[in-house]
Amino acid sequence: MKQTIAFGNILLKDMRNYYLKPPNISWGIIFPFAWMLMMFVKTKSAFHIEEVFSGIVAMSILFGTTSMLSVTITFERKSRSFERLLLAPLRIELLILAKITGAILFGIFNSIIPVLFSVLYFKAVVTNWTLLVTGIILLSIISTLLGLFISVSAKEVFEAQTYSNFFRFPMIFLCGLFIPVAALPVLIQPFSYLLPVTYGVDILKYSITGDNALSIVLDLTLVIMFCFILFYSSLFFIKRKWII
């Protein structure tokens, strides 16, 4: 019970202090909206929402979560308030779960605008809603965990931002968000398959068009596997680097 109270209040504190602040809410709305608008203006009448839907959803999640978690954790470490959390009689796994849950929820929130816009305004047809929701949740988890992994390496807030961009921008091109992995040069394709976001995007594509590059079972297995690898490797480094 005590652990649950602590978990809930860390999550609530992060939501109030970081994620539900007006600049972040507006980011979650404006960012995907701007991308949708750009696609619409660029392609005019020949705009096929299904082609960009998964890319915009994935990018909204990726950009919302990775930097948010890495910046907030680095900021709290710098101000030493994170020390207070480490000093609480709370299992470190649970503490980290509480920290990442806020970012995961923020990622899911970021995906709502492009989904609503695509379905209600552009009349996009989603072939499998369950898989779409699963894909959004998994992408939010994996992007958040990438943010956690970044925060373990960063000492300063600007470092966290720089590292986030270092990972995020190449992912736009490498993970099949707008350019299918198969259309990339053969030499680059192995890098795409090393990145977990590739599999998350593939799940989203399948849920919308029913067409994807890999088998859905393989996508789901690999994303979940990457989640565990990132979570436990981050935990290992946190214990090693932050409790010295």
Place this chain on the structure above:
Amino acid sequence: MKEKIIEAKNLTKNYGDFTAVDDISFWVDKGEVFGLLGPNGAGKTTTINMLIGMAKISAGKVYYNGVDLTKTIKKAQEIIGVVADESNLYDEMSGYDNLCFCGSLYGLSKSDRENRAKDLLITFRLNEAANKKFKAYSKGMKRKLTIAAALIHNPQILFLDEPTSGIDVASARQIRDLIKKLNEKETTVFLTTHYIEEAERLCDRIAFLNKGKIIKLDSVSNLINESKDENILEVVLDENICDRVQLSEKLNKKFTYITCSFINDNTIRIISIKPIDISPIVHFLSSENIFIIEARLHRPSLEDAFVKLTGIEIDMMKKEKEKK
């Protein structure tokens, strides 16, 4: 017989080849104020960090209430409150919200943490600033709220790392009074400070730590008694001396029965086993064109014991700390 609430046995901390804490052993009795005193880099914070679970223990064991918690230090965190050397609450949250949040980390129910937060705000005379954001607090207020946050779950042991460092005199005094009151209510206090007078006033027992080793551990009265067999004279000069080392050496050479050292730019401390005859010293200094404006006999203090045992000048220790 007193109950040992903390016991550290052969505690060691290595960072690569460097040994920050070197095989130290001590215990803290339930309800006492235990002080760890030493210069910068002596290993005080590392020792605290090992006891509270913020640093891994390289060797040795830590017992809380007789139970070995070396490998499961998280369990000890339920009964301890920690005040770090810097205030570490959330800037964007109010004082009241900060306290409630800290209470939740220890699993206190909503009503319990709210009541406790209100009580602590009154005790620390912060109730009028309860709804102000933490970032708007003065340094002294921040320190007080940080201590209040460490007490939110009624810990058995309170760890205080330099509690009055860098705050105004009034707040420092209030914090010292609060520590005394807490101790009267049976809270065990583990304190590090570089203010020797503070340690003398608050602590029951003190460990002098230098270069990772405990040089001496005893009650304050016993430590002071160590210096009682010495005569100490403080001589204030009419001007600041540039080459203090040279003048000290000259005096030590000329008067072999005394030991001289500067405690600041114009004050010499003269220590001797025999009673000190000041007239030859006055003559000698006059011949060097240095004149005495004041001379006073010094009552042995903890500071003297510290200087005698560690060879570290207090003035240097304070300057180092302030630089930090």
